[in-house]
Amino acid sequence: MRRLSLARSLRLALLGLAVVLSVLAGLGVAGLYTARQRYEDRVANAYALDAAAGRLLAAGVVEEATRRLAAGRTGAPQRRRARRAFDDAVAQARRFASGDPPSLRLIDATAAAQVAVRRRRATRGQALAARVPVAELSARQDARRVRARASARDDTRRALIAVVVAGALALAAALAFVAALLARVRRPLDELVDASRRLATGRLDTRVRPSGPDELRALGGAFNAMADDLAGALGRIRSERQRLRSTIASLGDGLLVADAEGRVVAANPRAAELVPELSVGARVAEAKPGLPPLELALEREIVVERDRRTLAVTAARVHGGAEEPGPEQAPSGGATSVVWTVRDVTERSRLERLKSEFVATASHELRSPLTSIKGFVELLEQSKGWRRSARA
Structure with a gap:
């Protein structure tokens, strides 16, 4: 299974958090809307029942007044209309009270009291007593509105708490x-x-196990590749250093390396043979007979005679691992070392002396017969007037 990258994981986390918060916000808004809608429905039903109670009271009063004022046969149609209006008010009130059993019981009690008033000639006090359930019905609607308001506040509070808690959990x-x-x-x-x-301390076998997001896995792989390259480069450097050491040791010329204080820090075997007084740790300026002055050796090859040997000495400065810069170059900031080269030129000097002696001898030997020949030629030139026998 492919691992997610760090950026993709963060994007997915932010996207998931946004989706969850959006859903929670939607649920919270839906809860608040539901609470508000329930409150409005309850209040509307209470007001409708309150209005129905008013109509019911008015219809009962009208029926009682009609019964008293329209007596006899001539008032029968009016009494029937008044009764029908009261019955219609009761039916309408029943419809509004279908979801509230206590209100429905009060409406039934009002209807029963009105029926009892119809059957016997009731006094004014009995008629007023029949209106008590209507008053209770109206008072109940006031209480229902108060409870609906309180319930709406509680529902709103619960919805907000649920949204806050869910958001906190998310x-x-x-x-x-x-x-x-x-x-x-x-x-x-x-x-x-x-x-x-660990790698900086020289432990080039250090490796890591790539893990985590793709970016860190790639970084771990790059680190391992870098460690492999460093190990290979160090192996090559050591091999080249050993090869160089072997080459320097096998040189026919003496090689000395002195630090900035003039102390010998390295010397090959040939140098120990040619200048044994300059061993590792010795100072070039203090060794006797030692080497020629550094300034002269830096300018040209200096030939010195010592112990029946002729030595040619040269020197070169090295700045921070690089050779001495030219006049147009600035020296580097590294430490300055001096490399001395000591060459045995005894045989070369002997050959040069033999060559000089040969040339001198040959010149002398050739010069004597040539002088005689030159004298004879001059004599012949001066004897042009002589007889042939005298010239011969």
Whole structure:
């Protein structure tokens, strides 16, 4: 299974958090809307029942007044209309009270009291007593409105608390995910830092196990590749250094390396043979007979005679691992060392002396017969007037 990269993981985490918060916000808004709608429905029903109670009271009063004022046969139609209006008010009130049993019982009690008033000739006090359930019905609607308002506040509070709690839980989950992601990132980074420190101390066999997001896995692979390259480069450097050491040791010329204080820090076997007084640790300026002055050796090859040997000595400065810069170059900031080269030119000097002696001898030997021949030629030139026998 392919691992997610760090950037992709963060994007997915942020996207998931946004989706969860959006859903929670939607649920919260839906809860608040539902609470508000329930409150409006309850208040509207209470007001409708309150109005129905008013109509019911008015219809009862009208029926009682009609019964008293329209007596006899001529008032029968009016009494029937008044009764029908009261019955219609009761039916309408029943419809509004279908969801509230206490209100429905009060409406039934009002209807029963009105029927009892119809059957017997009731006094004014009995008629007023029949209106008591209507008053109770109206008072109940006031109480229902108060309870609906309180219930709406409670529902709103619960919806807000639920949204806040759910949002806090979502945020905590997002923080936990980020913390887990950071822990997943931190472990490989700690391993890389520790491996880098070990590598810096010279432990070139240090490697890391690539883990974590794609970026850190790529970084771990690059670190291992770098460690492999360093190990290979160091192996090559050591091999070249050994080869150079062997080459210097086999040189026919003496090679000395002196530090900035003029102390010999390295010398090959040939140098120990030619200038044995300049061993490692000795100072070039203090050794006797030692070497010629450094300034002269830097300018040209100096030939010195010592112990029946003729030695040619040269010197060169090395700045921070590089040869001495030319006049147009600035010296580097590294430490200055001096490399002395001592060459045995005894045989070459002997050959040059033999050559000089041969040339001198040959010149002398050739000069004597040539002088005689030159004298005879001049004599012949001066004897042009002589007789042939005299010239012969």
